[in-house]
Amino acid sequence: MSITGVYKGLDNVPIKETVISTIDGEKGKLYYVGYSVEELAEKSNYEEVSFLLLHKRLPTGEELKDFSNKLMKERTIPNEIWSILEKTPPGAPLMDKLKAGVDLLGLFDGEAEKTDKAARLSTAIRIISKIATLVAGVYRLKKGLQPLEPDPGLNHASNFLYMATGKKPNALESKIMDVTFILHAEHELPASSTAALVVASTLSDLYSAVSAGIGALKGPLHGGANERALEMLMSIKTPEEAEQYVLRELASKRKIMGFGHRVYKTFDPRALIFKSYLEQLSEMRKDRKLLEIANRIESVMIRELGSKLIYPNIDLYSGPVFNLLGLDKEIFTPIFAAARSVGWIAHILEYWEDNRLIRPRAVYIGPGPRRYVPVDER
Amino acid sequence: MSITGVYKGLDNVPIKETVISTIDGEKGKLYYVGYSVEELAEKSNYEEVSFLLLHKRLPTGEELKDFSNKLMKERTIPNEIWSILEKTPPGAPLMDKLKAGVDLLGLFDGEAEKTDKAARLSTAIRIISKIATLVAGVYRLKKGLQPLEPDPGLNHASNFLYMATGKKPNALESKIMDVTFILHAEHELPASSTAALVVASTLSDLYSAVSAGIGALKGPLHGGANERALEMLMSIKTPEEAEQYVLRELASKRKIMGFGHRVYKTFDPRALIFKSYLEQLSEMRKDRKLLEIANRIESVMIRELGSKLIYPNIDLYSGPVFNLLGLDKEIFTPIFAAARSVGWIAHILEYWEDNRLIRPRAVYIGPGPRRYVPVDER
Numbered sequence: 173m174s175i176t177g178v179y180k181g182l183d184n185v186p187i188k189e190t191v192i193s194t195i196d197g198e199k200g201k202l203y204y205v206g207y208s209v210e211e212l213a214e215k216s217n218y219e220e221v222s223f224l225l226l227h228k229r230l231p232t233g234e235e236l237k238d239f240s241n242k243l244m245k246e247r248t249i250p251n252e253i254w255s256i257l258e259k260t261p262p263g264a265p266l267m268d269k270l271k272a273g274v275d276l277l278g279l280f281d282g283e284a285e286k287t288d289k290a291a292r293l294s295t296a297i298r299i300i301s302k303i304a305t306l307v308a309g310v311y312r313l314k315k316g317l318q319p320l321e322p323d324p325g326l327n328h329a330s331n332f333l334y335m336a337t338g339k340k341p342n343a344l345e346s347k348i349m350d351v352t353f354i355l356h357a358e359h360e361l362p363a364s365s366t367a368a369l370v371v372a373s374t375l376s377d378l379y380s381a382v383s384a385g386i387g388a389l390k391g392p393l394h395g396g397a398n399e400r401a402l403e404m405l406m407s408i409k410t411p412e413e414a415e416q417y418v419l420r421e422l423a424s425k426r427k428i429m430g431f432g433h434r435v436y437k438t439f440d441p442r443a444l445i446f447k448s449y450l451e452q453l454s455e456m457r458k459d460r461k462l463l464e465i466a467n468r469i470e471s472v473m474i475r476e477l478g479s480k481l482i483y484p485n486i487d488l489y490s491g492p493v494f495n496l497l498g499l500d501k502e503i504f505t506p507i508f509a510a511a512r513s514v515g516w517i518a519h520i521l522e523y524w525e526d527n528r529l530i531r532p533r534a535v536y537i538g539p540g541p542r543r544y545v546p547v548d549e550r
Numbered sequence: 551m552s553i554t555g556v557y558k559g560l561d562n563v564p565i566k567e568t569v570i571s572t573i574d575g576e577k578g579k580l581y582y583v584g585y586s587v588e589e590l591a592e593k594s595n596y597e598e599v600s601f602l603l604l605h606k607r608l609p610t611g612e613e614l615k616d617f618s619n620k621l622m623k624e625r626t627i628p629n630e631i632w633s634i635l636e637k638t639p640p641g642a643p644l645m646d647k648l649k650a651g652v653d654l655l656g657l658f659d660g661e662a663e664k665t666d667k668a669a670r671l672s673t674a675i676r677i678i679s680k681i682a683t684l685v686a687g688v689y690r691l692k693k694g695l696q697p698l699e700p701d702p703g704l705n706h707a708s709n710f711l712y713m714a715t716g717k718k719p720n721a722l723e724s725k726i727m728d729v730t731f732i733l734h735a736e737h738e739l740p741a742s743s744t745a746a747l748v749v750a751s752t753l754s755d756l757y758s759a760v761s762a763g764i765g766a767l768k769g770p771l772h773g774g775a776n777e778r779a780l781e782m783l784m785s786i787k788t789p790e791e792a793e794q795y796v797l798r799e800l801a802s803k804r805k806i807m808g809f810g811h812r813v814y815k816t817f818d819p820r821a822l823i824f825k826s827y828l829e830q831l832s833e834m835r836k837d838r839k840l841l842e843i844a845n846r847i848e849s850v851m852i853r854e855l856g857s858k859l860i861y862p863n864i865d866l867y868s869g870p871v872f873n874l875l876g877l878d879k880e881i882f883t884p885i886f887a888a889a890r891s892v893g894w895i896a897h898i899l900e901y902w903e904d905n906r907l908i909r910p911r912a913v914y915i916g917p918g919p920r921r922y923v924p925v926d927e928r
Contacts, residue, residue, distance in 0.1 A: 177564075178564045178565065178566060178567055179563055179564060179565055180565060180566060180906050181751075181906035181907055181908055181909060182565060182908050182909060182910035182911075183909065184911055185557055185563070185910045185911060186555075186556045186557060186910065186911045186912055186913040187556065187557055187558060187560060187910045187911070187912065188556060188558060188912050188913070189556055189912065189913045189914075189915045190912040190913070190914060190915065190916065191914070191915055191916025191917070192912075192916070193912075193914070194912075194914035194916070194918075201919075203918050203919055205916055205917070205918070206916055206917040206918020206919055206920045207918065207919075207920065207921075207922050208919060211921070211922040212922065215922050215924070216922065220925075228916070230922075230923065230925075230928060231925075231928075232925070232928050233925050233926065233928070236925060252637060256634050256637070259630060259634070260654070260657045260658070261657060261658060261660070263660070264656075264657045264658075265663070268653065268656055268657050268662075268755075268757070268758070269657065271653050271758065271761065272650060272653040272654055272657055275646065275649050275650040275653050275761075276638070276650055278642075278646055279638045279639060279642045279646050279647065279650055280638070280639060280642075282639070282641070284646075285643065360911065360912050361909070361910050361911060361912050362909055363748055363749070363751060363752045363907055363908050363909055364752075366748050366908060366909070366910055367745055367748040367749050367762055370741055370744050370745040370748060370762075370766060371741070371745050371762060371765045371766040371769070372769075373559075373741060373769075373771070374741045374742075374766050374767070374768070374769020374770070374771045374772040374773075374774070375769045375770050375771050375774075376765055376766060376768045376769035376772075376774075377646075377768070379646070380646070380649065380764075380765030380766075380768055381765065383649065383653075383761060383762070383765055384745055384748075384749060384761070384762035384765050384766070386758075387749045387754055387758030387759065387761055387762050388748060388749040388752050388754060388758075388762070389752070390752070390754045390755070390758055391749070391750075391751075391752020391753045391754035392752070392753050393751070393752045393753050393907045394752040394754075394907070395752075396752070396753075396754075434907070434909045435909075435911075519912075528558050528559035529559055529741055529771045529772070529812070530559055530560050530741050530744060531559060531560060531561065531739070531740055531741055531744070531812045531813075532560035532563045532564065532565045532739050532744055533560075533562055533563060533564045533565070533738065533739060533813075534564055534565065534566050534567065534568040534570075534571075534572075534738050534739050534897075535564040535566070535567045535568070536567075536568060536569070536571070536572035537567045537568065537569055538568065538569025538570070538572070538583055538584055538606070539569070539583070539584040540572075540581055540583070540584020540585065541579075541581055541584055541585075541586060542584045542585065543585075543589070544585050544589040544590065544593050544594065544608075545608060546593070547598075547608075547609075547610070547611050547614060548611065550608060550609075550610050550611070
């Protein structure tokens with residue numbers, strides 16, 4: 173391997189091997205352990221996908237029942253943690269509350285420092301389960317409501333939606349929430365997974381790694397983008413206005429939220445799946461406004477920028493879907509974090525099988541070596 | 551730039567340019583902005599070094615006074631945060647309490663989300679100042695003591711030592727604590743700085759980035775190593791036993807703590823500086839036991855492994871120094887974090903001048919594409 177220059181952004185630099193997922197950016201395909209996300213979204217569920225990512229194979233019926241049961245039993249959060257989070261400033265970002273919540277979970281988890289394989293897997297299940305409860309809870313606290321008890325009769329995604337909104341979801345809402353969790357579960361090595369992996373490569377604990385992932389996902393260049401895409405859609409009144417908006421922004425060389433991706437050079441497959449559910453949900457709600465605005469933005473963008481390989485990404489359609497599910501935009505990125513926790517952890521567990529401390533270099537371009545000058549001579 | 555293979559560990563892969571620091575691993579030299587750490591340790595102080603790292607030049611007298619004053623004024627921690635940290639389990643790792651403390655500081659800091667240059671610099675100063683108070687406070691809380699009020703008459707390092715131990719340091723103790731902060735302030739891109747940088751590259755906030763740095767530093771392959779080096783030294787009774795210990799461990803192919811470094815292929819210059827202060831401190835305390843054991847381990851290791859370029863690193867001598875300053879080993883890595891906060895932030899501020907999202911890749915080696923198999927057919 174020859175290394176010359178500076179690999180800023182680590183574009184196209186592979187830092188690990190994986191069997192967890194692969195993205196075909198040219199064809200717009202995403203596979204988890206070889207299965208396409210289209211098929212998983214249609215036929216699987218988040219519990220099964222989590223097992224798949226952690227164990228790198230689909231579970232048997234018995235294994236799935238056992239795994240789902242374990243996830244269900246770990247949903248509660250100690251009351252001490254709720255009462256701490258309740259006292260944090262209402263105006264602070266939900267992602268920061270979630271991160272503090274995960275750190276506190278780690279502090280209160282007496283098993284967090286165990287390093288054998290079985291203990292790490294149990295910790296993984298605790299985190300993946302509880303992080304959804306945390307997201308719903310900090311969301312409700314911010315609205316001045318109390319966190320709700322998990323409902324053991326609902327699956328992971330439906331229970332999350334219930335804990336966030338206080339309403340039991342119907343069949344379509346349940347399916348959409350499950351698909352949301354499946355499609356956000358894993359995406360190879362974006363910044364959040366990379367941050368989590370760097371932390372884990374020092375043999376630090378899983379809570380610390382997940383906390384770093386949340387900190388990275390918060391950024392507007394990463395998970396923070398879905399909120400902004402919805403803000404854009406909601407600021408536009410009609411499809412005609414949408415066309416004018418896109419042309420005006422492009423003329424001013426500004427970026428349009430919900431488009432373009434470091435890896436995809438065509439449609440993000442997740443965007444297409446969300447789009448089809450947005451159509452169903454808009455039909456059910458008899459409210460097609462966001463759908464029509466997003467559709468128009470998409471067609472204008474493809475007309476104007478398709479040749480530059482800038483296509484819709486997941487953020488364009490996930491925001492409107494969440495909005496029609498009755499969720500405020502501040503919970504969008506936290507939902508992404510709750511779903512992605514399994515992807516972060518799967519990559520860490522895989523990396524730990526043959527760990528190497530991640531320690532890159534910087535290229536020095538500064539002055540010196542030079543002598544120190546005492547302050548009265550400066 | 552041609553990229554082939556997997557850059558696992560990112561060994562020797564530069565991910566940014568910098569004027570902040572450079573390591574000459576062959577010669578065993580470390581420079582901050584062109585000034586050798588030997589000269590800075592002798593003639594400068596942590597406040598000045600922090601200014602140097604953040605502004606990439608030494609301050610004038612007036613600037614130094616102003617900067618030191620700002621740092622001094624930001625030392626206090628809101629009482630709400632102390633009362634939260636007081637309720638966390640006493641047995642939990644101090645690094646986790648520190649991380650939760652930093653996340654809570656971010657939650658309570660109404661300015662944390664501001665992104666203009668001046669606001670970011672103010673946030674940087676708040677973090678660098680308060681993190682030392684947090685470290686001393688969680689250390690005292692864990693011992694069942696109350697955090698102490700900062701003493702505005704003491705400089706950053708001396709005040710930290712006072713807040714941790716409850717005793718005003720004498721001249722040598724003050725100097726050693728200041729040198730400790732200087733020598734731990736910056737070291738290019740170890741895993742902790744990399745984790746902080748990955749988080750910051752999404753344009754997330756400084757608290758989230760520093761929190762990720764703490765999570766990475768906690769790991770036994772990184773900051774956690776200094777505790778273990780002291781454990782080793784304290785488990786040995788005499789220099790003769792030390793020699794036997796090293797030979798026995800090497801024969802069993804085990805690593806000796808406090809030796810070897812990814813970048814240094816000779817003495818870590820910081821180890822040599824700490825060694826000279828350990829000599830002075832041992833003299834003052836009339837207690838040369840740890841010094842003599844460390845010296846013997848060093849000479850046996852160099853005799854046995856010097857040809858393999860495995861030399862003492864900073865951890866071999868920092869632990870005994872902290873021990874003779876009256877500090878328990880659980881505070882060693884948190885001290886490292888408090889001092890390094892400025893290095894993490896300096897790299898982030900430098901990177902933000904021309905930011906690029908850090909998004910590496912993984913090489914897929916798994917099965918597929920393949921069709922989903924329903925659970926009853928598995």
